[in-house]
Amino acid sequence: MTKSVFILCLMFVISCKNTEPPKPLSTIPSERQMKWHEMEFYAFVHFNMNTFSNMEWGLGSESPQLFNPTELDCRQWARVCKEAGLKGIIITAKHHDGFCLWPSVYTEHSVKNSPWKNGQGDVVKELAEACKEYGLKLGIYISPWDRNHADYGKPEYLEYFKNQLRELLTNYGEIYEVWFDGANGGTGWYGGANENRKIDNRTYYEWETIHKIVRELQPNACMFSDAGPDIRWVGNEEGWARETNWCMLNRDSVMPGNVPEIEWLRSGQENGSHWVPAEVDVSIRPGWYYHPYEDHKIKTLPQLLDIYYNSVGRNASLLINFPVDKRGLIHENDAQRIIELAEALKMDFAKDLAFNKKVNASETRENSKKYKAGNITDGNPKTYWTTDDEIVSASVTIDFGQPAEFNRILLQEYIPLGQRVKQFSVEAYINMEWKPIANQTTIGRKRILRFQNVTASKLRLTIEDAKASPVISNIEVYKAPKVLVAPEITRNKEGVITISNFDAGLDIFYTVNGNAPDAYSLKYTEPFDLQGKAEIKAIAVDSITGQKSEIAQKYFDKSAVKWKFKIRPGIEGNEVYAFDGDVNTSVKEKFDTSSIFEIDLGEILEIRGFSYLPDQERWNPGVIFNYEFYISLDGVNWGNPVSSGEFANIQNSPVWQKKMFEPVKGRFVKLKALSPAYENGYVGIAEFDIITR
Ligand code: FUL
Numbered sequence: 001m002t003k004s005v006f007i008l009c010l011m012f013v014i015s016c017k018n019t020e021p022p023k024p025l026s027t028i029p030s031e032r033q034m035k036w037h038e039m040e041f042y043a044f045v046h047f048n049m050n051t052f053s054n055m056e057w058g059l060g061s062e063s064p065q066l067f068n069p070t071e072l073d074c075r076q077w078a079r080v081c082k083e084a085g086l087k088g089i090i091i092t093a094k095h096h097d098g099f100c101l102w103p104s105v106y107t108e109h110s111v112k113n114s115p116w117k118n119g120q121g122d123v124v125k126e127l128a129e130a131c132k133e134y135g136l137k138l139g140i141y142i143s144p145w146d147r148n149h150a151d152y153g154k155p156e157y158l159e160y161f162k163n164q165l166r167e168l169l170t171n172y173g174e175i176y177e178v179w180f181d182g183a184n185g186g187t188g189w190y191g192g193a194n195e196n197r198k199i200d201n202r203t204y205y206e207w208e209t210i211h212k213i214v215r216e217l218q219p220n221a222c223m224f225s226d227a228g229p230d231i232r233w234v235g236n237e238e239g240w241a242r243e244t245n246w247c248m249l250n251r252d253s254v255m256p257g258n259v260p261e262i263e264w265l266r267s268g269q270e271n272g273s274h275w276v277p278a279e280v281d282v283s284i285r286p287g288w289y290y291h292p293y294e295d296h297k298i299k300t301l302p303q304l305l306d307i308y309y310n311s312v313g314r315n316a317s318l319l320i321n322f323p324v325d326k327r328g329l330i331h332e333n334d335a336q337r338i339i340e341l342a343e344a345l346k347m348d349f350a351k352d353l354a355f356n357k358k359v360n361a362s363e364t365r366e367n368s369k370k371y372k373a374g375n376i377t378d379g380n381p382k383t384y385w386t387t388d389d390e391i392v393s394a395s396v397t398i399d400f401g402q403p404a405e406f407n408r409i410l411l412q413e414y415i416p417l418g419q420r421v422k423q424f425s426v427e428a429y430i431n432m433e434w435k436p437i438a439n440q441t442t443i444g445r446k447r448i449l450r451f452q453n454v455t456a457s458k459l460r461l462t463i464e465d466a467k468a469s470p471v472i473s474n475i476e477v478y479k480a481p482k483v484l485v486a487p488e489i490t491r492n493k494e495g496v497i498t499i500s501n502f503d504a505g506l507d508i509f510y511t512v513n514g515n516a517p518d519a520y521s522l523k524y525t526e527p528f529d530l531q532g533k534a535e536i537k538a539i540a541v542d543s544i545t546g547q548k549s550e551i552a553q554k555y556f557d558k559s560a561v562k563w564k565f566k567i568r569p570g571i572e573g574n575e576v577y578a579f580d581g582d583v584n585t586s587v588k589e590k591f592d593t594s595s596i597f598e599i600d601l602g603e604i605l606e607i608r609g610f611s612y613l614p615d616q617e618r619w620n621p622g623v624i625f626n627y628e629f630y631i632s633l634d635g636v637n638w639g640n641p642v643s644s645g646e647f648a649n650i651q652n653s654p655v656w657q658k659k660m661f662e663p664v665k666g667r668f669v670k671l672k673a674l675s676p677a678y679e680n681g682y683v684g685i686a687e688f689d690i691i692t693r
Contacts, residue, residue: 028416043081044141046092061192065114091138091140124140137176141181184257185197233279234311242267243442244442248268249276277315280311287618291323302502347481358398373396382473387470400459408448408477411424411447411448413473419445421441421463422466423441435456481542485549487508509538539552560576572589572684586617590681599669605667608663610658614647614650624684626644660691
């Protein structure tokens with residue numbers, strides 16, 4: 001044999017060497033979980049009795065007569081979700097108040113006794129059909145806690161609950177997710193008993209039997225709860241998972257409604273016994289259910305983008321909730337916002353700059369082509385790059401061929417073999433030097449890193465540590481456009497103006513004379529002092545593309561620097577909250593026969609109006625309905641009110657209220673509440689301002 005033939009043979013032998021894949025870790029996803037992972041982003045719909053009683057948690061005593069949507073259209077829900085790229089819809093078939101959206105044969109507390117469609121309707125059925133038509137999957141939320149049922153807390157209720165579950169899992173086709181809420185036990189109507197019923201949430205529900213029913217009737221459905229068994233709650237309802245997020249959990253030490261350590265849910269557990277990945281559930285509005293007074297509180301595009309990157313981008317799935325309104329429709333503003341998000345995401349992930357690019361690895365398993373580095377840029381989720389078993393630290397370098405500008409990196413582990421990476425870093429080759437971009441921990445099914453634009457010819461991913469040989473299936477690199485939303489302008493009590501921007505890579509330009517700003521206006525670099533009246537207008541500008549945001553504008557009267565709020569016993573909050581420029585702080589009190597909020601303006605001014613933003617707190621907002629407004633020169637003699645009446649429709653729309661009157665000179669002002677807007681009986685102020693001449 002000649003030397004060259006020998007070398008060829010040797011190379012052949014080497015390339016034919018053991019190309020066994022790495023052994024899966026002991027905890028890996030099931031097939032049904034793998035299918036669920038692919039869903040990634042899907043919708044929740046909270047629509048039920050609470051929509052009509054204007055509550056978040058109904059008591060169970062509500063009359064079915066209340067349930068009467070005027071234009072219910074599940075096809076509209078499905079259309080919006082489809083357009084937004086969502087893959088499924090989970091419906092609150094029964095919430096804590098016990099009302100059933102389907103005509104269950106086991107209770108009278110359902111749509112069949114409502115005026116809607118003369119009791120002939122079935123919301124679950126209509127949604128199942130709409131989902132089918134639009135190619136979406138259907139999920140079911142059924143609350144274990146039932147504040148309507150007379151037997152809740154007794155074994156009889158369990159039979160009822162199981163029967164209902166069977167109905168839902170038998171009559172509506174394929175169900176992809178069954179959602180078991182952790183909120184459990186407490187006060188309720190309970191068939192008229194009106195009492196507090198405590199249950200032991202570890203034993204009462206006999207979860208094992210319930211799981212069996214689901215497995216038997218819907219073998220492909222994943223079950224969600226605080227403790228899985230298939231999908232876990234992420235430990236908050238704000239829309240984020242931790243950056244370090246493992247799919248594993250010591251499932252047996254958590255029960256629905258009984259979580260010893262919330263961090264286990266937020267980060268998972270590196271050595272958890274079961275595969276129980278996190279689902280991030282969050283509402284597009286503050287509430288889960290529709291309330292007209294939250295029409296102005298739909299999450300902004302920047303907020304939704306953060307939520308997406310902090311969930312899908314952190315190895316979790318995202319369940320975004322639409323509080324369907326009393327008509328039975330996703331409110332047009334919510335629909336518009338979710339489409340905006342879909343469009344922004346489309347642009348963020350428009351062109352993968354790493355696709356099919358050359359990749360080198362510091363190590364490859366058995367030097368085999370099967371596991372070559374190029375597998376991570378081939379767009380095929382089934383191929384991956386991996387190393388020999390004993391190696392837990394290695395790197396891959398992507399060569400763009402020429403300098404490329406980017407600000408997003410998407411990484412994926414091949415999770416059928418388990419989640420492995422514990423620590424990784426990313427560097428960019430800029431001007432012949434490797435510069436660090438990120439130092440991070442877990443990857444999991446999907447990890448997306450966001451950072452300011454860099455221009456580099458190469459990119460290096462180094463797995464610093466892993467539970468076993470790293471198995472990476474995918475790297476994508478993108479240049480997302482800047483998020484051009486109008487900046488936010490605020491002024492604090494001291495008269496300092498801050499203009500803030502969602503995307504740190506943009507410039508802000510502003511004017512203080514009411515003129516429209518452009519790239520030649522004043523450039524905002526830091527907060528500035530502005531004591532007097534001014535109308536500020538600001539825009540965000542992408543200095544590279546020249547693109548501009550919409551104009552933000554805000555009118556300021558005199559600053560509150562000299563103002564003093566009179567704190568009396570009973571008032572919650574501190575003396576600046578009513579004029580600190582922060583809408584999230586407030587002064588408030590429980591309304592008695594009248595409540596007076598008094599401010600010393602520190603100087604005599606000619607006042608011709610005032611503006612009032614009620615307390616914006618979610619749970620117990622202080623909102624004034626009937627009012628009187630007084631002005632005094634000395635704080636002793638007040639005379640008659642200069643303005644009085646009501647803040648019309650403030651219950652439904654607690655936004656800025658403005659009242660104007662004939663100019664009056666004074667130094668002291670008093671906003672007197674004559675009645676609260678809500679039954680909670682609180683009155684208060686988030687922000688207050690005066691309008692001078
Ligand atoms: C919570 C429930 O108590 C809320 O009402 C809502 O359904 C949310 C998704 O889960 O635990």
